[in-house]
Amino acid sequence: MMRPSGPEPPPLLRIAALTKRFGGFTALDNVSVDIRPGERFGLIGPNGSGKTTLINCISGAFRTEAGTVVFRDEDITRCSRTCARAAALRAVSRSRGRSKA
Ligand SMILES: Nc1ncnc2c1ncn2[C@@H]1O[C@H](COP(=O)(O)OP(=O)(O)OP(=O)(O)O)[C@@H](O)[C@H]1O
Numbered sequence: 001m002m003r004p005s006g007p008e009p010p011p012l013l014r015i016a017a018l019t020k021r022f023g024g025f026t027a028l029d030n031v032s033v034d035i036r037p038g039e040r041f042g043l044i045g046p047n048g049s050g051k052t053t054l055i056n057c058i059s060g061a062f063r064t065e066a067g068t069v070v071f072r073d074e075d076i077t078r079c080s081r082t083c084a085r086a087a088a089l090r091a092v093s094r095s096r097g098r099s100k101a
């Protein structure tokens with residue numbers, strides 16, 4: 001991806017070494033992704049490759065076996081869906097507050 005020159009902004013969403021198993025089956029194996037402000041991030045892969053599982057782990061719908069999800073410096077790895085949504089809403093209201101200033 002093309003970025004303007006200068007120091008990279010800190011990630012908005014940091015997914016680090018995420019592992020999700022369903023019984024003995026490993027659906028996500030050590031997945032790490034950083035998404036920075038302004039990036040458009042696409043998730044593509046064949047059927048059954050784990051796209052929905054990854055989204056469910058980020059949103060708090062699924063518990064993970066290992067790894068972390070950090071959204072705007074807030075560790076939401078063990079968050080429920082409600083708690084992850086609240087973190088997103090706090091971030092939106094903070095960014096709106098900044099844009100008004
Ligand atoms: N609740 C579940 N219990 C057991 N196995 C599951 C569960 N959810 C997903 N899986 C398995 O995890 C793997 C990843 O599935 P997932 O649905 O995340 O793939 P996907 O990339 O979203 O596929 P698609 O393109 O068909 O939507 C698959 O092998 C699937 O069978």
Ligand SMILES: [Mg+2]
Pocket residue numbers: 051052053
């Ligand atoms: Mg899917």
